[in-house]
Amino acid sequence: MATIIIPTPLRRFTNNVARMNVGAGNVSDAVLELTSSFPELKKHLIDTNGKIAPFINIFVDNSDIRSLDREQTQVKENAVIFIIPAIAGGITSPKK
Amino acid sequence: MLFIVPSVATKMIKDTETDLNECCGFLFGHQNREHRTITKSLAVINSKTSDRRTGYEITSEDFIDAELMAENENLDFLGIYHTHPNHSAIPSDYDQQMALPCFSYIIISVMNEKFNSMRSWQLDSQFNFKEEKIDFMLATN
Numbered sequence: 001m002a003t004i005i006i007p008t009p010l011r012r013f014t015n016n017v018a019r020m021n022v023g024a025g026n027v028s029d030a031v032l033e034l035t036s037s038f039p040e041l042k043k044h045l046i047d048t049n050g051k052i053a054p055f056i057n058i059f060v061d062n063s064d065i066r067s068l069d070r071e072q073t074q075v076k077e078n079a080v081i082f083i084i085p086a087i088a089g090g091i092t093s094p095k096k
Numbered sequence: 097m098l099f100i101v102p103s104v105a106t107k108m109i110k111d112t113e114t115d116l117n118e119c120c121g122f123l124f125g126h127q128n129r130e131h132r133t134i135t136k137s138l139a140v141i142n143s144k145t146s147d148r149r150t151g152y153e154i155t156s157e158d159f160i161d162a163e164l165m166a167e168n169e170n171l172d173f174l175g176i177y178h179t180h181p182n183h184s185a186i187p188s189d190y191d192q193q194m195a196l197p198c199f200s201y202i203i204i205s206v207m208n209e210k211f212n213s214m215r216s217w218q219l220d221s222q223f224n225f226k227e228e229k230i231d232f233m234l235a236t237n
Contacts, residue, residue: 008163008173009196018167055194057156064156084159087128087176088144088199089191090118091183 002079004034006041009085013040022081027058028071030081045083055086097131098200098216098228104137105232109211111139112179112204117148120178122162123200124171131175132200138162149189151190175200175216182207185215187225188233200228 001021006014014020020037022030031052035042047053051071058065059082064074074082088094110179112119125132140162144153158231166173176199180188185205187195195201197219205212217225 005163007159008162008166009198012198057158059160082156082160082163084156085196086194087154087159088194089151089176089178090144090187091180091188091190092150093188093190093193094144094146094151094207 002030002075002077002081004030004081005083006034006084007083010041010044010083013044014038016095024075024077024079026069026071026075027052027060027073027081031058031071032073044095057084057086058082059084098202098230099131099133100230100232101125101133101135102232104134105214108137108139108177108202108204113206113211114209115179115206116145116181116209117178118142118150118152118181118193119204120154120176122154122158122173123175123177123202124162124166125170125174127172127174133171134174134200134202136169136171137177138165149181175202175218177202177204179204179206185213187217191217192219192225195223197223201225202230225237 004020004022022033123134125135140158142148142152143155144151185203201217204214216228216230218228220226
C-alpha cells in the first residue's frame with residue numbers, strides 16, 4: 001500500500017485523519033480513493049473539470065508530479081504521496 | 097484566543113522588522129477547543145520570484161518539512177505568519193483568497209523598519225477572515 005499524507009489545514013475534512021493507505025496505481029486513483037473516503041475533501045482538491053486544483057501541489061516520494069506524469073504519475077507500493085496546498089499571500093496580488 | 101509565548105513573538109519581530117521584503121514562516125504549538133498557544137515559530141525563505149516587498153510564497157518542500165517537524169516534535173501545526181512592510185496588519189484580498197481553513201494567520205505590520213503591530217486572523221465558516229485576539233501570556237493548561 002502507498003501512504004497519502006493529508007495537510008494539517010485540510011484534516012478537518014478527514015475527521016482529523018493525517019495519513020491514509022491507498023492502493024498502488026496512479027495519483028488520480030489515489031486521490032479518488034481518498035476523496036471517496038472523505039467526500040468533503042473533494043472540493044478542496046479537485047477543480048470543476050475534475051483535475052487536481054491548480055492551488056494544490058502533489059509530491060510522490062519527494063518529486064512534484066508536475067515534473068513527472070501529473071495525475072498519471074505511477075504510485076508504487078510503499079510510495080508516500082504528499083498533498084500540499086499553495087502557500088502565498090501579501091499586500092498585493094501577483095500580476096497575471 | 098491565540099496565546100503566543102512572549103519569546104516566540106519577540107523572535108518573530110526581531111527576525112522581520114529590518115527586512116524590506118515580506119518575511120514569512122510557520123507557527124507551531126498546541127490547541128484545545130478554547131484556544132491555541134504558539135510555542136514555536138520557524139522562519140522560511142520567501143520564495144516569490146517577483147517583488148518580495150509586496151508578497152510572499154512558501155515552497156512545497158518547506159511545507160513538507162514543517163508538517164514532518166510538527167509530527168516528530170509532537171506539536172500542532174497551527175498557522176503561518178508574514179509581514180506587511182509599511183502597511184497595516186490587516187489581511188489583503190489576496191491574503192484571504194489564499195488562506196486555508198483552520199490555520200491562524202499572523203500578520204506583522206512593520207513601519208519604516210520598526211515593528212508596528214501584530215494581529216491574527218482565521219477563516220470563519222463562510223471563508224471570510226475573522227480576527228482572533230492575541231494574548232502574549234502563557235495559557236494555564
